[in-house]
Amino acid sequence: MLAGRSAPAFIAFIVAGDPDRAKCVQIAKAVIDAGADILELGMPFSDPVADGPTIQRADERALQGGMNTDLLFDIIREIREYSEIPIVLLTYFNIVYKRGMDRFYHEASSAGLDAILIVDMPVEESEEASRLAYDVSIHQIFLVTPTTSAKRLELILSKAGGFLYLVSTLGVTGVRKKLSADALHLIERVKGRTHLPLAVGFGISTPDQVSQLIRGGADAIIVGSALVDIIEKHLHDWNTACSEIASYIKRMKQASGEYKQE
Amino acid sequence: MTRGRFGEYGGQYVPETLMGALGELENAYQRFRENKESMATLHHYLTEYAGRPTKLTFCENLSSLFGCRVYLKREDLLHGGAHKINNTLGQALLAKFMGKERLIAETGAGQHGVATAIAGAVLGIPVEVYMGEVDIERQRLNVYRMSLLGARVIPVTTGTRTLKDAINEALRDWVTNVKTTHYLIGSVVGPHPYPRMVRDFQSIIGVETREQILTKEGRLPDVILACVGGGSNAIGMFYPFLKDDVRLIGVEAGGKGLETGEHGASLCAGSKGVLHGALTYVLQDADGQILNTHSVSAGLDYPAVGPEHSMLKDAHRVEYAAVTDTEVLEAFSLLSRKEGIIPALESAHALAQATKVKDELEKDDIMVINLSGRGDKDVVEVARLEGMVP
Numbered sequence: 001m002l003a004g005r006s007a008p009a010f011i012a013f014i015v016a017g018d019p020d021r022a023k024c025v026q027i028a029k030a031v032i033d034a035g036a037d038i039l040e041l042g043m044p045f046s047d048p049v050a051d052g053p054t055i056q057r058a059d060e061r062a063l064q065g066g067m068n069t070d071l072l073f074d075i076i077r078e079i080r081e082y083s084e085i086p087i088v089l090l091t092y093f094n095i096v097y098k099r100g101m102d103r104f105y106h107e108a109s110s111a112g113l114d115a116i117l118i119v120d121m122p123v124e125e126s127e128e129a130s131r132l133a134y135d136v137s138i139h140q141i142f143l144v145t146p147t148t149s150a151k152r153l154e155l156i157l158s159k160a161g162g163f164l165y166l167v168s169t170l171g172v173t174g175v176r177k178k179l180s181a182d183a184l185h186l187i188e189r190v191k192g193r194t195h196l197p198l199a200v201g202f203g204i205s206t207p208d209q210v211s212q213l214i215r216g217g218a219d220a221i222i223v224g225s226a227l228v229d230i231i232e233k234h235l236h237d238w239n240t241a242c243s244e245i246a247s248y249i250k251r252m253k254q255a256s257g258e259y260k261q262e
Numbered sequence: 263m264t265r266g267r268f269g270e271y272g273g274q275y276v277p278e279t280l281m282g283a284l285g286e287l288e289n290a291y292q293r294f295r296e297n298k299e300s301m302a303t304l305h306h307y308l309t310e311y312a313g314r315p316t317k318l319t320f321c322e323n324l325s326s327l328f329g330c331r332v333y334l335k336r337e338d339l340l341h342g343g344a345h346k347i348n349n350t351l352g353q354a355l356l357a358k359f360m361g362k363e364r365l366i367a368e369t370g371a372g373q374h375g376v377a378t379a380i381a382g383a384v385l386g387i388p389v390e391v392y393m394g395e396v397d398i399e400r401q402r403l404n405v406y407r408m409s410l411l412g413a414r415v416i417p418v419t420t421g422t423r424t425l426k427d428a429i430n431e432a433l434r435d436w437v438t439n440v441k442t443t444h445y446l447i448g449s450v451v452g453p454h455p456y457p458r459m460v461r462d463f464q465s466i467i468g469v470e471t472r473e474q475i476l477t478k479e480g481r482l483p484d485v486i487l488a489c490v491g492g493g494s495n496a497i498g499m500f501y502p503f504l505k506d507d508v509r510l511i512g513v514e515a516g517g518k519g520l521e522t523g524e525h526g527a528s529l530c531a532g533s534k535g536v537l538h539g540a541l542t543y544v545l546q547d548a549d550g551q552i553l554n555t556h557s558v559s560a561g562l563d564y565p566a567v568g569p570e571h572s573m574l575k576d577a578h579r580v581e582y583a584a585v586t587d588t589e590v591l592e593a594f595s596l597l598s599r600k601e602g603i604i605p606a607l608e609s610a611h612a613l614a615q616a617t618k619v620k621d622e623l624e625k626d627d628i629m630v631i632n633l634s635g636r637g638d639k640d641v642v643e644v645a646r647l648e649g650m651v652p
Contacts, residue, residue, distance in 0.1 A: 045550075046552040047426065047538075049277070049538075050277045053420075056420055063551065069550070094536045094552075096550075097536055098535055120276055120277055120539070122276065122277075122278055122281050125273055125274065125275060144278065145278045145279040147283070147440060148278060148282065149282055170440060171437055172437060
């Protein structure tokens with residue numbers, strides 16, 4: 001889904017339905033207009049164990065705002081009508097399971113989804129999901145983390161589609177001041193062993209971190225909590241939220257673009 | 263599909279970061295079980311320190327009231343006041359065996375937190391316990407007990423601020439500190455190998471009961487009852503009887519009644535779903551969002567259940583029932599007055615169901631109730647509910 005790109009990609013994550021459907025779509029459009037290369041939507045879950053406080057609060061806001069699985073597909077459809085940008089869904093397994101795996105994948109595909117990452121579904125539990133993803137032409141994305149062994153990495157690489165999601169550090173999502181040394185080491189471990197682009201996420205928020213990662217060999221950068229932080233700060237002034245998001249993405253894009261243009 | 267299934271239930275639905283640690287735990291546990299010295303050390307702590315074996319007490323007064331032969335398995339007499347220490351000593355020794363420097367745990371009623379703090383203190387491993395703010399409020403005594411034992415209690419302010427959210431926070435901690443820390447789960451829940459490992463450590467309850475009843479009565483019981491939140495005391499009691507012709511009944515938290523939606527009865531009123539790493543019966547809405555639960559007993563206030571129970575329900579090997587808070591409080595008072603034993607509110611669930619099952623039994627039939635914990639921790643809360651204290 002990043003095929004043919006020469007410049008590094010910027011992947012923007014927001015929580016679907018945060019704080020409600022209309023405002024979320026408005027933010028998504030601002031993200032797209034600002035030049036994000038891929039839009040990642042997080043489906044809110046009552047028990048998001050892989051997420052830090054920022055995204056937990058966004059999940060709670062969205063659920064309180066009436067977010068549900070029907071609305072998720074509506075939101076994807078609405079964004080798809082607006083733009084051809086690749087859309088990736090990040091969700092917890094129970095959301096997919098409860099809908100019925102088959103039904104979920106078919107609905108997601110017809111809404112216009114391009115890829116899906118089920119955060120708490122390791123590759124060992126992925127047989128049915130991967131088959132369905134193939135059937136409906138959605139990429140099944142997997143995580144690789146600093147604790148992934150060489151043996152597990154082989155297994156993941158044999159199943160992964162779309163791009164490889166490298167988790168930069170041990171822990172949950174959330175902004176961190178410094179880039180973990182694990183991140184660069186992880187890129188080194190994986191680089192050259194797969195045809196998939198390497199996207200690095202978790203804890204990334206500054207242009208400086210972005211250029212370090214791009215120099216280290218990352219093909220794409222995923223930023224989530226930093227965007228959700230901006231949204232949270234401007235909940236009562238949505239136009240400012242949208243314009244702040246746009247200028248932040250432009251700054252980050254610049255940092256990711258500079259290196260390869262040299 | 264991953265290892266560690268009970269029929270279709272169980273599995274390992276966790277973020278990739280934890281998969282390495284779960285594999286490491288599974289291997290280490292296998293070596294721990296096969297290591298004679300480790301098992302001897304565990305046996306030593308269980309007998310010399312925790313107070314095993316526990317008594318199987320014949321209850322004369324309850325027997326004449328119920329019209330059958332009633333026994334209580336006295337896990338309430340263990341050090342710490344509940345069955346939880348069977349598991350915490352096992353896992354804490356395993357953590358040492360693995361070279362982990364730190365234990366984390368979640369707690370609802372506080373019993374598992376206290377039992378982990380005890381194990382950490384005696385084995386010299388620092389302990390941090392995640393506990394929901396709501397539970398901290400209703401189990402103040404256990405919070406103080408944990409700090410006396412040198413553990414740090416970390417209040418959980420997210421979500422419903424009860425047991426489920428304490429598990430979420432403990433999982434987040436574990437993802438972050440997985441290299442140095444062992445997550446000491448307190449029930450037969452979570453990803454493989456936890457449900458199996460915790461069952462093994464708790465099975466001593468059923469193993470002892472079997473021996474004791476054969477000595478006392480020369481035969482196996484007709485019915486055995488135990489309460490089910492996550493389900494560790496129940497599976498520990500039931501497991502050694504699964505192949506026998508013994509009626510097994512697990513009793514869930516019916517809260518204000520199943521029809522009100524305010525309860526913790528995942529098996530009686532839930533549906534299949536994934537929470538905390540396992541496929542099992544879960545209380546959830548039509549979109550798979552986990553529901554709020556309610557029970558008078560913090561230890562049963564949990565929207566899922568151990569995956570092995572889900573399998574036993576579908577196989578019709580174990581019956582599962584739910585009793586209401588009101589019935590539980592009656593049973594709490596009944597045991598206190600008739601036998602001079604104040605039960606934990608959790609264990610009082612089993613007793614409440616026993617008062618119904620008794621009508622199906624004959625005079626010589628044998629009933630065993632697992633008294634999983636003592637009720638000292640609940641006295642203040644019950645007094646408050648009865649309007650005795652503000």
